[in-house]
Amino acid sequence: SAVISQKPSRDICQRGTSLTIQCQVDSQVTMMFWYRQQPGQSLTLIATANQGSEATYESGFVIDKFPISRPNLTFSTLTVSNMSPEDSSIYLCSVERTGGVTEAFFGQGTRLTVV
Amino acid sequence: DAKTTQPPSMDCAEGRAANLPCNHSTISGNEYVYWYRQIHSQGPQYIIHGLKNNETNEMASLIITEDRKSSTLILPHATLRDTAVYYCIVRVATGGGNKLTFGTGTQLKVEL
Numbered sequence: 001s002a003v004i005s006q007k008p009s010r011d012i013c014q015r016g017t018s019l020t021i022q023c024q025v026d027s028q029v030t031m032m033f034w035y036r037q038q039p040g041q042s043l044t045l046i047a048t049a050n051q052g053s054e055a056t057y058e059s060g061f062v063i064d065k066f067p068i069s070r071p072n073l074t075f076s077t078l079t080v081s082n083m084s085p086e087d088s089s090i091y092l093c094s095v096e097r098t099g100g101v102t103e104a105f106f107g108q109g110t111r112l113t114v115v
Numbered sequence: 116d117a118k119t120t121q122p123p124s125m126d127c128a129e130g131r132a133a134n135l136p137c138n139h140s141t142i143s144g145n146e147y148v149y150w151y152r153q154i155h156s157q158g159p160q161y162i163i164h165g166l167k168n169n170e171t172n173e174m175a176s177l178i179i180t181e182d183r184k185s186s187t188l189i190l191p192h193a194t195l196r197d198t199a200v201y202y203c204i205v206r207v208a209t210g211g212g213n214k215l216t217f218g219t220g221t222q223l224k225v226e227l
Contacts, residue, residue, distance in 0.1 A: 004158075033214070042202070043159070043217040058214075092158050094215075102206075104151075104215055106158030 002027060002095050004107035012113045013083055020079045021110045023093030028073035033094040034066070037109070043092065049076050083114045119203045124222040127197075133190040135221050137203030140184040145207055148179060150188045152199040153220070159202065162188065193225045 003026040013019050023032065034046040046066055047055040055068040069077045080087050093107040120138040127133040139148065150162040163170055163177045165186070170177045176189040190197055202220040 042219050043215075045214050045216075048214065094158075103161055103164075104159075105161065108158050109156075111156070 001103075002029065002097060002105040004093055004095060004105060006093050006107035006110050008110055009108065010111040010113075012115060015084050015114055017083055018079055018081045019083065019112060020077050021091055021093075021112075023076045023078070023107055025074045025095050029095040029097070030073070031096050032070060032076045033096075033104075034068065034076075034078045035092040035094060035106075037090040037092065039088070046078070046091075080112065083112075085114045088112055088114045118216075119205060119218050121201070121203055121218060121221045123219065124224070126224050126226060127190075127193045129194055129225055129227055130192055133188075133193040133197065133223055133225070135188040135190075135201050135203075135223065136185065137188070138185045139203070139205045142183050142205050143207075146205045147207070148177065148183075148186050149204045149206065149215075150175070150177065151202045151204065151215075151217075152197075153202070154196075154199040159217075162201075190223075193223075195225050195227070197223065198225045199223060 005024045007022045032049045035043040036046050037043045045058050046061045047057040049055040049068050049070040051070050051073050065081055067079045090109040090111050092109045094104050097103045147164050147166050149164040151159040153159045163175050165177045165179050179186045200220040200222050202217050204215055
């Protein structure tokens with residue numbers, strides 16, 4: 001398995017500000033994923049982050065709103081920019097183990113409330 | 116990735132078996148069936164996966180029909196701690212980079 005630590009675990013932010021969420025993995029992984037889970041909803045993939053290349057964003061998500069960094073094989077950040085109340089969600093980091101059948105592991109998430 | 120269909124909610128008495136169905140009629144030959152669960156306020160947790168044979172681990176059993184168009188996750192002796200949203204996902208399992216597409220899942224409520 002993989003141990004994933006996310007910081008902060010929760011935050012309350014003012015609209016118009018930005019928040020950077022950190023994701024630290026206990027081992028090197030090629031691919032890291034960021035998901036959003038809006039209240040009462042399922043998980044939606046925001047983007048895939050590979051080390052050494054730009055993140056790949058899913059439809060409906062753009063780099064200006066959700067810039068992502070991936071400086072090494074164990075760390076990534078997601079920034080939620082110019083926040084509005086609609087950005088209130090749980091943001092989750094995920095990694096995959098490949099080599100044989102792929103398994104995905106998730107952090108505990110960052111619960112963001114925008115007021 | 117193939118789309119899955121699950122009932123929105125199910126109830127189960129503690130100590131009884133919980134049988135959670137999933138339909139994936141458009142599954143491709145190289146796609147596996149994965150099950151995850153999400154306990155309230157936590158990240159999803161991997162449970163089990165399979166291709167075409169039935170699988171069992173310390174958490175659950177997975178029964179896949181012969182035509183692979185549906186499957187059932189079985190929690191043999193459900194406890195209150197198994198109350199969670201259970202997601203059935205189908206995806207290509209090897210090579211990495213194949214995103215997980217979460218549906219709405221089944222909210223399982225285990226009661227005394």
